[in-house]
Amino acid sequence: MGKIRDYFSAIGKSFLVWRTPSPLTDADALAVFCLQRAIYVAQTALYGYLRTRAGLQHFYLFTDKKFTAVLKPARSRLVLVCLDDLVVYAAAILPELSAQRRATLATRLFAHGIAALQDEALLQEELRSAQADFERRSHLIDWAARAAPDKGIAAFRKSAEALIELAPIVDALKKYDDEIVINSMHFKWHGVRSQLRERLDAHALLASLA
Numbered sequence: 626m627g628k629i630r631d632y633f634s635a636i637g638k639s640f641l642v643w644r645t646p647s648p649l650t651d652a653d654a655l656a657v658f659c660l661q662r663a664i665y666v667a668q669t670a671l672y673g674y675l676r677t678r679a680g681l682q683h684f685y686l687f688t689d690k691k692f693t694a695v696l697k698p699a700r701s702r703l704v705l706v707c708l709d710d711l712v713v714y715a716a717a718i719l720p721e722l723s724a725q726r727r728a729t730l731a732t733r734l735f736a737h738g739i740a741a742l743q744d745e746a747l748l749q750e751e752l753r754s755a756q757a758d759f760e761r762r763s764h765l766i767d768w769a770a771r772a773a774p775d776k777g778i779a780a781f782r783k784s785a786e787a788l789i790e791l792a793p794i795v796d797a798l799k800k801y802d803d804e805i806v807i808n809s810m811h812f813k814w815h816g817v818r819s820q821l822r823e824r825l826d827a828h829a830l831l832a833s834l835a
Contacts, residue, residue: 649821650829652730656737658824659715662817663707663738666784670810671703674792674802692793697746699791705747705755706787708738713763714780714818717771719827728763730834735759785810 649655675696679686686692712734716727739756743749771780785807789799792806 647824648826648829649824650826651833652733652830653737655715655825655830656712656734658821659708659711659734660738660741662821663704663711666810666813666817667700667703667707670788670806670813671700671792673809674788674806675794678794678798678802695793699793701742701746703784703787703791704742705738706791707784708735709759710781710784710814711817711821712738713766713771715821715825717766717768717780718822718825719831721831724764724766724768726834727768728766731766732760732763781811781814782807784814 647654649658675686686696712731715734716722716731719727719730722730736756739752742752788810789803789806792799794802
């Protein structure tokens with residue numbers, strides 16, 4: 626029961642932050658926003674998928690030591706993929722930035738998340754590797770495509786597919802879930818994208834980067 630309380634406490638904190646209306650005026654505030662929303666999406670999407678598949682037995686999963694030993698790193702890896710998608714989108718929608726400056730900002734936002742996950746279920750080597758890989762890829766991103774309003778769903782495809790891949794569910798069942806799970810993940814990202822655009826004070830944030 627203690628593990629279940631801890632799990633829902635973490636989700637509850639995400640909901641409390643979710644209601645915070647303050648504008649995002651600098652990179653540090655944007656970094657916090659991105660990490661909190663990545664955690665929120667990863668936790669709720671992963672738990673929702675497990676609950677659907679396990680039915681009434683899903684509560685027992687959190688008292689099974691073997692299962693939680695697999696679940697914790699899966700959750701942390703999904704957070705990283707969600708963070709990857711979100712920081713790229715955040716950097717992409719800022720106006721009047723060169724590709725180099727967008728890559729630098731996105732790398733900074735991602736590094737904040739890596740630092741915050743130091744005590745989580747992943748090895749330091751894996752976290753360092755994720756950071757290095759992100760930095761390499763950041764210089765190859767098509768920023769205009771990521772920011773296009775009609776490409777919003779496609780911009781978050783990576784995390785939607787990662788949910789299917791990382792969820793500790795047997796592959797024989799996953800093959801039936803692909804479309805439903807991906808659509809569910811996209812629905813969660815729709816609200817995050819809208820809130821980011823509403824709260825982002827681009828002028829102030831760009832001034833803070835100058």
